[in-house]
Amino acid sequence: MNAVQEEPDFDPAVHRLIDLSINTYYNPYTRFDWPDSLVDEQWWMSPDLLTVFDTPFMDTMSERELMALSKYETLNFYSLNIHGIRELMIEVTRRIHSPGYEHQSEFFHHFIGEENEHMWFFAKFCLKYAGKIYPDKSVKIDTGTLAPDIANFLVFTRITIFEEIVDFFNSRMAKDESLHPIIQEINAVHHQDESRHIAFGRQLMKQLHSDLSSRHGPEEMLAVGNYVNRYIEASIQSLYNPAVYRDAGIADPYRFRRELLQQPSRQRQHDRYLKRTKEFLDKSGLLPSENAYGAN
Amino acid sequence: MAPIEIGQLEQVKDWLKARRPELTDIDVDLDLIENRIIDSLGFTEFLFFLEEVSGREITTDAQTVNLFRTLRSIRDNILTAQH
Numbered sequence: 001m002n003a004v005q006e007e008p009d010f011d012p013a014v015h016r017l018i019d020l021s022i023n024t025y026y027n028p029y030t031r032f033d034w035p036d037s038l039v040d041e042q043w044w045m046s047p048d049l050l051t052v053f054d055t056p057f058m059d060t061m062s063e064r065e066l067m068a069l070s071k072y073e074t075l076n077f078y079s080l081n082i083h084g085i086r087e088l089m090i091e092v093t094r095r096i097h098s099p100g101y102e103h104q105s106e107f108f109h110h111f112i113g114e115e116n117e118h119m120w121f122f123a124k125f126c127l128k129y130a131g132k133i134y135p136d137k138s139v140k141i142d143t144g145t146l147a148p149d150i151a152n153f154l155v156f157t158r159i160t161i162f163e164e165i166v167d168f169f170n171s172r173m174a175k176d177e178s179l180h181p182i183i184q185e186i187n188a189v190h191h192q193d194e195s196r197h198i199a200f201g202r203q204l205m206k207q208l209h210s211d212l213s214s215r216h217g218p219e220e221m222l223a224v225g226n227y228v229n230r231y232i233e234a235s236i237q238s239l240y241n242p243a244v245y246r247d248a249g250i251a252d253p254y255r256f257r258r259e260l261l262q263q264p265s266r267q268r269q270h271d272r273y274l275k276r277t278k279e280f281l282d283k284s285g286l287l288p289s290e291n292a293y294g295a296n
Numbered sequence: 297m298a299p300i301e302i303g304q305l306e307q308v309k310d311w312l313k314a315r316r317p318e319l320t321d322i323d324v325d326l327d328l329i330e331n332r333i334i335d336s337l338g339f340t341e342f343l344f345f346l347e348e349v350s351g352r353e354i355t356t357d358a359q360t361v362n363l364f365r366t367l368r369s370i371r372d373n374i375l376t377a378q379h
Contacts, residue, residue, distance in 0.1 A: 135355060135356075136356075137339075137340045137343050137344075137356055138336065138339060138340050138356075139336065139339050139356050139357075139358070139360070139361045139364075140336055140358065140361075141329055141334070141335050141336045141339065141361060142336075227337070230337045230338075231337060233337075234337045234338075234340065234341075237340070237341060238340065242344055242347065242348075243353065254344065254347065254348035257344070
């Protein structure tokens, strides 16, 4: 495993994040006051986060239908979190206390612990109020052709981008008083922890990227950029789940999904979700500028 | 085993060719993974397409990836599998 090149201000920044983790620690198993049940007819997700938002379907669907959709979209969102957390825990666990990650391992302990707790409360919500978690449809196809240093960069890039997209939703729902308190609270707590994880992830991305371009040619670096753009696109597409539309009573879920993804107005919403991430990627020079998301 | 609808395999081929326009045809035994016609990032979209074509929800795990390796296997294991 390639050693991570230290940036001068990395250690103090990591120590600050570790201190924050310790000082804001909470017991997730006692933190929430779980109601016995949640009524179906309510907003389970902020309406402006639904995949139909900013499309004609917002007008043609009744409020009741939209609320039903919001229930299954929130379950899909938590399910995506569960599966995403599983992947990131595997990847971080694989690296903790291994050569090259000596300076990150202390933070990794907090990261793994907190992510395990997040996975628990997301799963608890799904199972308690809907009796299911949407299955993970993704499959890892490993062709084993990536150089180890590129693979490491992409692992932490995937983790950080995934957390950034999720955090957009969390921070919005944490403040949405039209949502049930348990939904607000889960999102608020996750947002609080994820802001530390994102800060760490961004630092690590910069470090892992710092000498990639000296070791790899422009063609390989372009391939890295393309991969990141495709990962962002796939992450956005995962919000549109045909099983959600089926559960919400929509007759032709696959066609419905296609229609939504083809709506030009949805791109505006995707840009909202990705604004902060895109600015970071552009500003930090982690992607070739001609390759930046949205410039394809 | 349910009969395969005529044209389902052609639909799958067309879907893949639309994403890889440089391919004029895809042999039923061509390894779609080794030849990078499908990969991790494009897999879920492909799966949703296959669900729509086959009319059933498909479950996946690390072991099932080989079922998607060739068009022949997709035809025999995904498109003609019991509903």
